[in-house]
Amino acid sequence: MIKQEFDEIASKEFVQGGISIGASSFRMVKSYYMPFLYDKLIINMITDLGRSMFLIGQLGFISIFLSQDLVQVDPGIFKFINNSITWPSFFANAFRDIRGYIWIPFFPSLAITYTILTFNVFAKGLQNLTKQNVSYF
Structure with a gap:
C-alpha cells in the first residue's frame, strides 16, 4: 500500500x-514524499497496533509471551518462565480455567477486545479525518 503511494x-x-534540480535522496523523501505520506503511515501504525494486540492475545493461549526467562529446573533441564504480568499471561491456563474460574480468561479477553476495538475505531476516525482535509496544492 505504501509502495503504491510512493x-x-x-x-x-x-x-x-x-x-532535475539535484535534490539528495534524503531531501526528496523529507520534502517531496513524506508530506503526502504522514497521515497514511500514522493510520497504518495504529491499525497495526490493533493487529499485533490480537496476535499477542493469540500467543497467550499457547503460552508464548513477550517476556520470558530461561530457568534451569534440574541439571540439564531448562524451562521458559513468564516473568511479566500482562493480559495474555492470564490465557496460559485458559482451557483449564474456563471450566471453573471463568473470570480469569474472560476479563483479560474483554480488555484485549476493547483495546483492539479502540485502536480500530481510532484509525478509522483518523482515516475519515484525513479524507476530509486532503488538498494537493
Missing part, C-alpha cells in the same frame, strides 16, 4: 522537478 507520488511533476 509510486503515485513519484509520477507527479513536482517530484520530477526535485530530481
Whole structure:
C-alpha cells in the first residue's frame, strides 16, 4: 500500500522537478514524499497496533509471551518462565480455567477486545479525518 503511494507520488511533476534540480535522496523523501505520506503511515501504525494486540492475545493461549526467562529446573533441564504480568499471561491456563474460574480468561479477553476495538475505531476516525482535509496544492 505504501509502495503504491510512493509510486503515485513519484509520477507527479513536482517530484520530477526535485530530481532535475539535484535534490539528495534524503531531501526528496523529507520534502517531496513524506508530506503526502504522514497521515497514511500514522493510520497504518495504529491499525497495526490493533493487529499485533490480537496476535499477542493469540500467543497467550499457547503460552508464548513477550517476556520470558530461561530457568534451569534440574541439571540439564531448562524451562521458559513468564516473568511479566500482562493480559495474555492470564490465557496460559485458559482451557483449564474456563471450566471453573471463568473470570480469569474472560476479563483479560474483554480488555484485549476493547483495546483492539479502540485502536480500530481510532484509525478509522483518523482515516475519515484525513479524507476530509486532503488538498494537493
